[in-house]
Amino acid sequence: MAAIAPTGDRAGTAAPAPVRARRRTGTIVGAVAAWLIGIVFVVPILYMVLTSLHRPQDAQTYPPSWTAQLTWSNYHQLFNTTDGIIVPLLNSAFTSIVSTALVLVLAVPAAYALAVRPVRRWTDAMFFFLSTKMLPMVAGILPIYLFTTKVIHMPDNVFVLVVLYTSMNLPIAVWMMRSFLAEVPPAIIEAASIDGAGTMTIMTRIIAPIATPGAAATALICFIFAWNEQLYAKVLTSVNAQTAPVFVNTLIQTEHSYLGVLSAGATMVSIPVLFAGFAAQDKLVQGLSLGAVK
Amino acid sequence: MSLSMAETSAVQDVGTARPPAAHGKWDRASWVRRAPLLPALIFLIVVTQLPFVATLVMSFMKWSAQPDAPGKSFAGFDNFRTVFTTPAYRQAVLTSVEMTVTVVAVSAVLALGIALLLNRAFFGRGIVRTMMIAPFLVVPIAAAVFWGNGILQTGYGLIDGLLGELGVHNAQNISFLTSHPKMAIEIALIWQWTPFMMLILLAGLQSRDPEVMEATAVDGANAWQTFVYVTMPHIRRYFELSVVLGTIFIVQNFDAVQGMTGGLNSTNIPYAVYEVFYSAKDYGVASALGVVVVIGSIIVATFALRVVSSLLSEEDN
Numbered sequence: 001m002a003a004i005a006p007t008g009d010r011a012g013t014a015a016p017a018p019v020r021a022r023r024r025t026g027t028i029v030g031a032v033a034a035w036l037i038g039i040v041f042v043v044p045i046l047y048m049v050l051t052s053l054h055r056p057q058d059a060q061t062y063p064p065s066w067t068a069q070l071t072w073s074n075y076h077q078l079f080n081t082t083d084g085i086i087v088p089l090l091n092s093a094f095t096s097i098v099s100t101a102l103v104l105v106l107a108v109p110a111a112y113a114l115a116v117r118p119v120r121r122w123t124d125a126m127f128f129f130l131s132t133k134m135l136p137m138v139a140g141i142l143p144i145y146l147f148t149t150k151v152i153h154m155p156d157n158v159f160v161l162v163v164l165y166t167s168m169n170l171p172i173a174v175w176m177m178r179s180f181l182a183e184v185p186p187a188i189i190e191a192a193s194i195d196g197a198g199t200m201t202i203m204t205r206i207i208a209p210i211a212t213p214g215a216a217a218t219a220l221i222c223f224i225f226a227w228n229e230q231l232y233a234k235v236l237t238s239v240n241a242q243t244a245p246v247f248v249n250t251l252i253q254t255e256h257s258y259l260g261v262l263s264a265g266a267t268m269v270s271i272p273v274l275f276a277g278f279a280a281q282d283k284l285v286q287g288l289s290l291g292a293v294k
Numbered sequence: 295m296s297l298s299m300a301e302t303s304a305v306q307d308v309g310t311a312r313p314p315a316a317h318g319k320w321d322r323a324s325w326v327r328r329a330p331l332l333p334a335l336i337f338l339i340v341v342t343q344l345p346f347v348a349t350l351v352m353s354f355m356k357w358s359a360q361p362d363a364p365g366k367s368f369a370g371f372d373n374f375r376t377v378f379t380t381p382a383y384r385q386a387v388l389t390s391v392e393m394t395v396t397v398v399a400v401s402a403v404l405a406l407g408i409a410l411l412l413n414r415a416f417f418g419r420g421i422v423r424t425m426m427i428a429p430f431l432v433v434p435i436a437a438a439v440f441w442g443n444g445i446l447q448t449g450y451g452l453i454d455g456l457l458g459e460l461g462v463h464n465a466q467n468i469s470f471l472t473s474h475p476k477m478a479i480e481i482a483l484i485w486q487w488t489p490f491m492m493l494i495l496l497a498g499l500q501s502r503d504p505e506v507m508e509a510t511a512v513d514g515a516n517a518w519q520t521f522v523y524v525t526m527p528h529i530r531r532y533f534e535l536s537v538v539l540g541t542i543f544i545v546q547n548f549d550a551v552q553g554m555t556g557g558l559n560s561t562n563i564p565y566a567v568y569e570v571f572y573s574a575k576d577y578g579v580a581s582a583l584g585v586v587v588v589i590g591s592i593i594v595a596t597f598a599l600r601v602v603s604s605l606l607s608e609e610d611n
Contacts, residue, residue, distance in 0.1 A: 031416035037408055038422035041429050046451050049441045062466040063455035106337055109330030119328050132342045134595035136546050138564040139584035140345030142571050170334055230435045231548045234481035245435045254520035262443055277431035285497040292535055293497045
């Protein structure tokens with residue numbers, strides 16, 4: 001701050017006309033640049049959706065058939081064939097929803113013990129949670145594969161994925177929920193307990209109303225990460241428990257035109273995530289930064 | 295940092311001055327406090343830490359799951375020797391470093407620029423913001439297979455098509471995936487992760503104190519001065535945070551490599567571990583590679599945790 005030299009014209013709060021004109025041009029240039037960049041970032045998605053609506057013979061041409069007729073046939077094929085996308089979508093929904101519920105059941109009490117009535121050395125616990133997130137998932141995959149197939153004999157099972165996705169998201173949820181619960185003013189809790197409110201009353205009347213939007217955002221983000229996961233699902237499932245992201249891989253073929261169906265599959269599998277993401281938009285940053293950014 | 299925290303809480307405990315006679319009661323109270331934390335802690339230790347112990351044990355075993363392989367036996371450091379002397383694994387380490395550094399650096403700079411643009415009011419800002427977030431909300435493997443097959447594919451991909459429309463000769467024969475596989479993956483990853491970093495930086499920009507900004511304007515600072523002396527110091531922490539979190543996610547990237555090139559001239563560490571375990575079925579070497587990866591991660595994580603802890607301590611103050 002001190003490094004900014006006062007320019008002398010601080011008496012006049014309104015900038016001189018040329019400066020204003022320059023700022024106005026700057027704003028327009030900035031707006032145009034922002035729009036262009038936004039369009040560049042969204043074009044691959046629009047092109048994916050467009051390709052998904054093209055007939056197989058139009059989807060895979062050089063140059064692209066921009067104005068070819070649109071059709072739902074790729075989606076029909078995805079949903080109506082026997083090894084179509086329905087079972088993988090259901091598996092993804094099941095593993096994502098159940099693991100998210102489990103995460104919340106474990107994370108909310110933990111966050112309570114870290115934020116509202118902090119245990120001693122609560123930061124150590126926080127960093128243990130975070131450090132498990134920094135160890136690459138791929139390093140534990142072999143023992144997990146051997147354990148599920150050779151020891152408990154549960155290959156190709158959705159419940160195995162539920163447990164793994166719970167552990168994958170638990171650290172994120174604990175960090176997020178702690179940051180949301182830390183927003184509960186301690187003075188209110190103190191005042192309530194002086195007024196004779198029991199632990200249950202404090203939980204339901206004071207903490208829950210403040211923490212519920214945060215818990216919803218946490219749930220949406222855990223859902224997204226669980227839905228997106230592909231490595232564990234690819235290694236641990238084959239037919240019965242195959243999730244939608246693994247299924248998308250199987251749409252790549254070499255013999256005949258496949259790009260239309262592949263685009264439809266990629267679009268279908270992304271739709272739930274796009275909805276969840278935009279629903280959580282307001283809390284997305286706080287969640288993704290593990291609560292560090294308000 | 296955590297040490298100083300522990301000291302502070304110890305001081306607070308002395309401050310409440312519990313008589314030593316009440317030690318048993320105090321213990322019970324502290325366990326009541328700790329109880330809600332334990333299920334999560336135990337669950338996480340069992341599911342994430344035990345597999346690493348198993349990986350460590352297996353890394354010292356000669357163990358191949360190929361049908362004609364001999365049985366399991368103790369291997370000493372043989373697997374680690376294989377990991378460190380096989381050029382392919384050294385290359386995978388280099389590829390991981392190169393990809394992570396490139397993607398994080400380019401994404402961070404792009405994200406800062408875009409966040410600055412989006413921080414000002416203009417027509418349709420909300421729409422542009424939504425368009426910018428969308429790539430982050432495409433399922434990673436879906437994004438990877440579409441970038442590989444719909445956008446960068448030789449001939450019928452979008453880029454070859456666009457180049458052809460622009461009059462580039464023989465555009466349908468341009469094959470980014472085979473000529474520049476790593477760059478192709480990096481571009482797709484930058485497309486996905488710039489929005490993530492942008493969101494964090496935008497939140498940082500919007501948390502600037504309006505009074506400070508006003509005072510800066512009153513003092514007659516131009517845009518550049520404001521950026522260098524006011525904005526940068528303020529969002530430095532957000533910048534660091536977006537870099538650290540981006541690194542954590544991008545270094546683990548498996549989907550983009552698998553979905554776009556299948557590891558062709560672009561095998562990174564996660565893909566190498568997957569391949570040696572899934573295709574080559576050499577469990578001993580796969581485990582040794584896993585152990586090396588974990589040790590490397592611990593070194594990086596120690597540094598990363600320091601950044602995050604400085605954020606936490608600031609919140610605590």
